[in-house]
Amino acid sequence: MRVVHTSDWQVGKSFRFADDETLAVLQNERLEAIGRIGRLARAQLATRVLVAGDVWDVAIPSDRTLRQPIERMRQFPDLHWHLIPGNHDPNVPGGVWDRLQRIGLPAHVHVHLSPQPVPLGMDEAGPGATGRDAWLLPAALDRRHAFGDPTACMDEAVTPEGSLRIGLAHGSVRAFGSAGTAPNLIAADRASRSGLDYLALGDWHGQVPAGPLSWYSGTRARDGCDGGGAGGGWVLVACPGRLQPRAPQAVGRHLWRRERAMLAGPADIEALEHRLRALGGDDPSRVLVWLTLDGALGTAEHARYEDRIRHGVGSALRALRIDAAGLALTTSPDDLAALGGGSALRAAADRLAHAAAAGGDGHDVAADALARLLALVRQDHTQAGTASGR
Numbered sequence: 001m002r003v004v005h006t007s008d009w010q011v012g013k014s015f016r017f018a019d020d021e022t023l024a025v026l027q028n029e030r031l032e033a034i035g036r037i038g039r040l041a042r043a044q045l046a047t048r049v050l051v052a053g054d055v056w057d058v059a060i061p062s063d064r065t066l067r068q069p070i071e072r073m074r075q076f077p078d079l080h081w082h083l084i085p086g087n088h089d090p091n092v093p094g095g096v097w098d099r100l101q102r103i104g105l106p107a108h109v110h111v112h113l114s115p116q117p118v119p120l121g122m123d124e125a126g127p128g129a130t131g132r133d134a135w136l137l138p139a140a141l142d143r144r145h146a147f148g149d150p151t152a153c154m155d156e157a158v159t160p161e162g163s164l165r166i167g168l169a170h171g172s173v174r175a176f177g178s179a180g181t182a183p184n185l186i187a188a189d190r191a192s193r194s195g196l197d198y199l200a201l202g203d204w205h206g207q208v209p210a211g212p213l214s215w216y217s218g219t220r221a222r223d224g225c226d227g228g229g230a231g232g233g234w235v236l237v238a239c240p241g242r243l244q245p246r247a248p249q250a251v252g253r254h255l256w257r258r259e260r261a262m263l264a265g266p267a268d269i270e271a272l273e274h275r276l277r278a279l280g281g282d283d284p285s286r287v288l289v290w291l292t293l294d295g296a297l298g299t300a301e302h303a304r305y306e307d308r309i310r311h312g313v314g315s316a317l318r319a320l321r322i323d324a325a326g327l328a329l330t331t332s333p334d335d336l337a338a339l340g341g342g343s344a345l346r347a348a349a350d351r352l353a354h355a356a357a358a359g360g361d362g363h364d365v366a367a368d369a370l371a372r373l374l375a376l377v378r379q380d381h382t383q384a385g386t387a388s389g390r
């Protein structure tokens with residue numbers, strides 16, 4: 001029996017950094033990934049898709065957000081989709097699972113809200129068939145944080161002798177030797193303790209596998225450059241009882257990268273531009289970059305950086321977040337001289353230059369303000385030059 005194991009779609013997730021356009025794209029991507037998972041399952045001759053929790057990002061999504069992933073799954077009636085709640089979408093009164101029961105689900109979309117073993121039928125056809133009776137052992141979270149191991153029930157779950165036992169759960173695997181007080185902690189040896197042939201896990205984005213015969217499905221495609229939900233970015237194709245799952249298969253479109261650069265002159269700006277543009281091949285719109293900058297630039301170079309990186313590359317990528325706290329802006333006497341003497345602007349610039357040079361609290365803000373002031377003046381001169389045809 002081939003299964004596709006996925007988790008943490010977190011449909012409806014909001015991203016604080018994103019503008020409306022980017023947010024719409026990122027939210028839609030989560031739905032598109034469901035279709036890709038369905039097509040992958042068909043291509044791999046898998047009959048079941050196990051979704052290990054956190055299908056929705058929030059406990060109370062809008063009606064449209066609630067229905068959208070169901071509608072995507074509806075388009076694959078030849079596949080059985082098995083869903084359990086996670087900590088983002090717990091099974092609470094009036095929550096997503098209650099609402100789904102009222103709306104009604106397609107017959108091939110199965111929601112598991114209790115730890116009752118579910119018969120999947122005889123595993124006798126298709127690649128990796130074991131000839132055994134297959135059972136699904138779901139672990140359903142009924143609270144956001146269950147202070148117990150949600151998979152403990154699998155020890156006692158009774159299935160016919162010789163059955164293939166497939167666990168489905170959401171939570172963290174307890175590190176060996178840890179105190180074990182965090183919520184939803186799953187025993188690392190649960191699969192062997194409960195006689196499982198495969199334990200499909202969701203929630204943790206840090207490691208595959210999680211233990212013998214226990215796997216997290218999606219860890220590589222992140223929706224933050226420091227980790228975060230897998231967003232349906234990767235899935236595992238497994239034959240429980242037969243083989244270890246194959247290497248994670250990509251179903252996500254976006255590439256999230258953390259980059260760092262030191263800028264000290266035009267060559268650095270050019271190199272950075274090339275580096276960032278190369279990340280997405282011929283489609284930079286699938287790339288999101290968190291960029292940290294260090295170094296120092298003069299005002300002309302800073303204007304070049306703004307033009308080429310922040311505005312140029314920033315318009316090419318899906319998102320470019322820049323932390324430029326480590327990038328100093330240096331001004332030269334020539335910059336100040338260009339302002340002329342005696343004007344209010346010159347007086348402000350002199351004070352800012354003094355504060356920036358003095359060091360201490362706020363010197364970086366003063367330097368930044370000065371560079372911006374000089375950039376504005378430069379821009380004004382350029383526009384005046386253009387307007388008068390010089």
Ligand SMILES: [Mn+2]
Nearest residue numbers: 054086087203
């Ligand atoms: Mn989770």
